[in-house]
Amino acid sequence: MTTPQVLPVTALIDDVIRLLPSAPVVLEAPPGAGKSTALPLALMQSEQLQGQRILLLQPRRMAALSIAHFLAEQLGEAVGESVGYHIRGEAKFHANTRLLVITEGMFTQYIQHDPELTGTGLVIFDEFHERNLATDLGLAMALESFHLRTDLRLLIMSATLPAQTIANWLGDAHVLQSAGRQYPIHIQHRPVPANEDWLQALPRVIREAMTLANKGVLVFVPGKREIDRLYEVFSAETDWQVMPLHRQIPLAQQKQVLNANDSRKRLVISTNIAETSVTIPNIDVVVDSGRERQAQFYPQHGITKLITSRISKASATQRAGRAGRTGPGHCLRLWAAADEHGLRDYQAPELETSDLTSFLLECRRWGSSPEQLQFFSAPNRGNLAQATTLLKTLELCNEQGSLTTLGHQVAELGTEPRLATILTRAKLTSPTHLATAAWLVAQLELNVESSQFPLALERLTPLLRQRYRYWCQQFALAQPQVNPNLASEVLLWGFADRVAKRRASSDRYLLSNGAGAMFHQQDTRTRDEWLLVVEMTLSEQQRDAIIRAVVPLSDAELNHPAIQREQRLEVRWQGPNQRLQAIAVDAIGAIIVREMSKPDKVTAEQRLHALSGYVKAQLLEQGLNLFKLNHEAQQWLARVNLYQMLQQPSDWPQFDCESLAHEIAQWAEPHWQSIESLSQLHAWNPLPALQARLTYQQQQQLDEACxxxxxxxxxxxxxxxxxxxxxxxxxxxxxxxxxxxxxxxxxxxxxxxxxxxxxxxxxxxxxxxxxxxxxxxxxxxxxxxxxxxxxxxxxxxxxxxxxxxxxxxxxx
Structure with a gap:
């Protein structure tokens, strides 16, 4: 067993053990304090928790792996014995494992299957400040389990969020604060000139950092695109070990970043995956671009837009701290010191910005609505409404919000609801449909290159093939047979609201949900008449979404049972005089498949309703000018407005456009019995109808005063x-x-x-x-x-x- 280091958090271990049985403990501990390493080991060895398992939750898979291996090494054991881990697709632990490091998403599945967390004595929420969806949801569920079991302990740890603020929200929690352990860091600012793009300036700053580094440089950039570009620039540096780090590279490659087995200096180019939780060895200089890629969900499109934005002050502190974990270091920031005043204090939690469909499904599976659970900040209402609509469309929830039988089956799979629905529906169809669904879902889960979707089975990467086999094993498919011809049929079960029809002969499409989508101008794929858009993104420059992963649809597939195809009768203004006509419409949401005129089907009630709807909208937009008011009408309205302004009678009707629009059925419709077209309506003189709103006595008052x-x-x-x-x-x-x-x-x-x-x-x-x-x-x-x-x-x-x-x- 390795002799443990004396870390700042060790001074609080006795207090944590003493306070935990009575109420949750909130620990505020800066990076380097040992909260993720020394504290869990000490708690595991305490008498209070003998015979009980500790669950240590981490927001990222790489952090869970790193911490599990480090803690096992401290005990002189192989990982999977006293200390184990469980992440998506990989686990090492057994029944007697005392300390289990798991991702927050995995914890959701644990607690859903066993709300009392049998055999677990302590749940530790590490890095709570990151505020992922799974963080907030897992804690809300754990708080309910805490009230079911008097012996369950909760420890919430945060590096940046003030502990007292979290404790005040919990109501009865204990607060502890630890010092950090960080070597001096020399922070320097390298603002980008106004006439230069920040990504063009970054290599120059990185080269400066490489001259400062004794061990290695860690560069923070927003995403994979910037990492790939910088990797091309620096991969030829043979004296340096250049390593990309982001979520899309295989887990084995991520693990290599955590090992310092190369004698060369290292240049790690990373997203904010390296911001907290893990210590990347041999780093003494950080280059911070000051930017991150944030996911912003747009409910009107039902998709997430990745926005490059400035980081928070808390993130800037965390990133700089990476340079001082093992010794004195440097941090070069790609902004001016004066710019830091404009940075927000903390990053917005995912509850406010993300797609909440999976979140809502888990809430319903738990047996609660989001309003009934305890969250540090409230979920975004608009995103929650869109999630509610989607779960009903997928038939996972009923009108009352409860999970259907299908909803329970989908929730058990633990993947994104659309994809889980595809798998579950395919299972109910045939083994071939299920194998095809597993082949498609594996690619969508791991973000295969969209222009190549769907990749042929023989072209799957080892990581994709592993995920495909995982799903085949989950459903006990002994000899899976994939049929690519079934791709559209299978995918429609999860994406029926993404049916798209081409607009004329352009690159643009209308989606059934009413949103627009388009192919990128450099995309060479065939522009089919009908598409199923499985993946699309919003660009900061385009109003329409950019089509990514897509499959063509045949006319026959438009009758798929998941597609809500509607036959309805609409009335519209048509022709040179804009006469009202009835139209028989065959539609898929906002898309008109076909339509046929039915001129004899318009009733007097429909005509008046259409006139009212048109006038109401126009009144609010352009006022009474839509009627070409004559001089007499203009003068009368001006007299009324003057009288009401000066006399302010309480019993007079209002003549502002909003009131006239709201009451249009009472004052206007009786005068429209002979109006058949919009051209007649525009020529109509509304004065008699407006005057009739006044009683005889009120008209006399008007004539006398004005x-x-x-x-x-x-x-x-x-x-x-x-x-x-x-x-x-x-x-x-x-x-x-x-x-x-x-x-x-x-x-x-x-x-x-x-x-x-x-x-x-x-x-x-x-x-x-x-x-x-x-x-x-x-x-x-x-x-x-x-x-x-x-x-x-x-x-x-x-x-x-x-x-x-x-x-x-x-x-x-």
């Missing part, structure tokens, strides 16, 4: 323009003689603006204050106009003069 016209001093009745900025009338200046102040309406609350005209009808002055005009401006106007219009009166005192529209001779 009259159509008023009598001016000359004796003439003049109309008021209510559509002007302010209510306005126009009259010759001489017609206002003797009027000391501007006239008002609405019981004195609104002055009328007057356009004072010359004898020739041209505007002389616009005023809302007639008294001020007579006192200040009149004499100037008189001086200007008297010589031009000598036949008309221009008295010195206009307030004492007779108002008239006549000339001086006509007055005499």
């Amino acid at each position: 009259p159509v016209a008023i009598q001016i001093p000359s004796g003439r009745s003049v109309r008021i323009d209510y559509c002007a900025e302010k209510p306005t009338l126009s009259a010759k200046l001489q017609e206002l003689f003797g009027e000391p102040v501007s006239p008002t309406i609405c019981y004195g609350k609104q002055s009328i603006t007057i356009d004072l005209l010359s004898p020739a009808g041209r505007l002389l002055q616009r005023t809302a204050d007639l008294a001020s005009f007579w006192e200040n401006a009149y004499q100037h106007v008189k001086k200007e106009m008297k010589g031009r219009y000598p036949k008309h009166p221009w008295p010195d005192d206009p307030l004492q003069a007779q108002a008239t529209h006549k000339t001086k001779r006509q007055l005499q």
